[in-house]
Amino acid sequence: MWGFQILEAPTLCSHSQLIGEDYMSSSTLTTKGTEPPATGPRVSTTPRHHRTRHAESRGAWILLAPYLALFLVAAAIPIGYAFWIALQKAPTLVNPASGFGGIDSFITVITDYRFSGTFINIFSVMIVWLPLMMIGIVGLALLVHASPGRFGSTMRFFYFIPGALSGIANFVLWVYLLHPTQSPLAPLWQEVGFGSLKEIVTDSNMPMILTGMLFFQGVGTWIIVVNGGLNGIPDEIFEAAKIDGANAWDLAWHIKLPLIRPWIGYAALMNLAYGFQLFLEPYLLRQISSGAIAGEWAPTQLGYAFAFTNRNFPAAAALSIILLVITLSIGVVIVMKSGLFGDEKEKKR
C-alpha cells in the first residue's frame, strides 16, 4: 500500500538517514552556489554594523532558546549529573551515608566480574555482523544502482520494508522466525536439531541471531544512504569510463566504490557505535529463552542491572560514562573525519 506511491520518487524516503543523507549531499554541493560572495564589510567596525551584529546575535539566541533548554534537560544536565553521581560513594547497608568516593565507582564497574564479558559479547557479535552488514549494504547498493528504472527502485523499496519494523516489532517477527515449530523455517531448525526455543537461543548462537536481527532491520536504510551517495556521482564520469571500455563490473569496482568511500566509512562507524548500545535484543532474548542468556549480556544491560537490581547508582552512572566516552569518540570521528558533515562553508567564516 504505502510502497507504490513512493516507488516513483527519485529516492525512496522514509527514514531519517536517507533524507538526511540526501539533503546532505545536496547541501554540500549547493552551499557553494547559494553562499553570498564573501564581501569585505563583515570586518567593518562602524557603530551601525556593530549594532546589527549585536541584534543578529541576540535574535539567534532567542530563536535557539527552546532547543537549548531541551538540550540542557535531555543531554547536558544528565551527562553532568551522571559524572557527579559517578564520583559518589554507593551507600551500603552497613554505611548508608554516601559521600565523595572519587573513582571508586569506576573501579567497581571495571573490576565487576561481568564487565569484560559484556564487551566480549558485543565484539563477538560485531565480528560477524559488521563485515556482513558492510558487504550487504555496499553490494546491494551497487546492485540497485546498476539497475535503473522501476526494477531497481522496487527492489530498493523491498529491502527497506524490514527497516520500518524497528525495535520491538522486529523482535517479535524474529521470535516468530526462530520458533522451532511455528516458524516458516521450522524444517530447517529441526534439520539442524533444534527442538525448542531454548536450544536455539543460546550464548553460542547469539552472534548469529543478533546478526540476523540487526541486518534485517538495518540494511535497507543504509542501502538508501549509500545509494544517495552513488546518485550524487555525475553521469559524465560513467560515460567517460564506458568510452574507455569499462564494463559494469569495472564501473562498480574501480569507479563507484572509491567514490562512495565517505558513505561507507560513515555507515561502518555509525553501525560500530550502534553495537555498543545494544539493549532491546539481548534483553528480550533472555526473556524468551527462559534465562538461558545472561541478564547482563551487553554493557547497557549491566548498567541497567546496576541501576535497577543493585540500586548502585554511582556504578550505573560510571558505566554510562564509559559507554558515553566510547560512543562520543566514534561520533567525533564521524562528524570530523567522514567528510560528509565537513562544510567548506565553515572554514571560510
Add this chain to the structure above:
Amino acid sequence: MSNSAPNVVGAKHWTLGRIARITVMVVIAAAFILPIIGFIAMAFRSQEGVLAGTDGFLGLGGMSWDNVVFSWSQINGFGPGDGGLFTRWVGNSLVVAVIGGVLALVAALPAGYALARLRFRGRKVMLFATLLAMVMPNTVLVIPLFLEVNAIGAVGQLWPVAVIMGFFPFGTYLVYIHFMTTMPQELVEAARIDGLSEIATFFYVALPISKQVVALVAFFSFVANWTNFFLPLALLTSSQENKTISIGIQELIGASPLFNATVAAGLDVKLYMPQLALATFLSMIPLLIVFLTAQRFLIRGQTVGAVKG
C-alpha cells in the same frame, strides 16, 4: 518487471551478468518480504491452526477474521479486572509521541533556522553539538536520564518521557539543511533592510516556506518516539498504567505460555503467537497512518532536495 519489455531506444540483451544480477536481487528481496508476509498472516491465524500445521504456505490458508476477533479479545483482556491495558498503552504512546513531536518542532524550527542563516558567536559549537548528539546512539544516555528524573521524583510519570523525546537533534539538523538549501541568504538580508527584526524574519519569512520540513521533522520524531524502548523501560516500568506500547508488548511476551508457562498459567487470557503477532501488527498501525499522511510531503521533500543537479 519491465526489463523484458522491448525497448525502443535499443533493445537490452539478457546477458549472463544481467541475469545473475536480477536473480540475486530478486532472491534477496524474497528473503526480506516473505517473513513479513508470514508474520502478518500469523496475526490472522489461530493457535489451533498453527499447532496443527495445516495452514499451508506461510500459513496463508489459515487466515480468517474470526481469528482476529478472538485474538483481540485475548489482547484486550490482558490486565487487571477486565483488562484494557493494551489500549491504555497505545494511548500513552500517542501522548508521549505527539507531545514529544510537537516539542521537537517548536525547538527545531527556530534553532535550525538560526544555525543556518544567522551569524553569532557559538554557532559552530552548537552545530557541532547537534551533529554529535545526532550520530550518538540515544540509549547511552538512558541511565543518566533515569538518574536525573529520579532525582526530581518523576519516575513512572509520562511527562518527563515526552519532554526528553522533545530533544531531537536530527530534526534541528533537517531544518538547518532545509534553510541552507531552500532559503537564500539574500532573503534574510532583504527582510532586514525592510526593517524586520530577526524574530519577525523567522516568523514571517522563514516559517511560511517550511511546510516541507515541518512534515519531515514531525514524521521522523513521531516514529523515533513511538519505537523508543529503553527510555520508557527505564522511566515507566514502575507504573503498569503508564507504560507505552513498546514496553507493553514486552510484557505481553513475558505473559505468553510460549515463553513463560508459570506466569501464563495464572492468566485468564492466552497469548500465543497469533495474538502476539496481532498485537505487534496493531501497534504498527499508527506509524502506518503517520506515514500515509506525511508521504505527500516526504516525496516533495525529495524534489526540493534534488536541486543539486
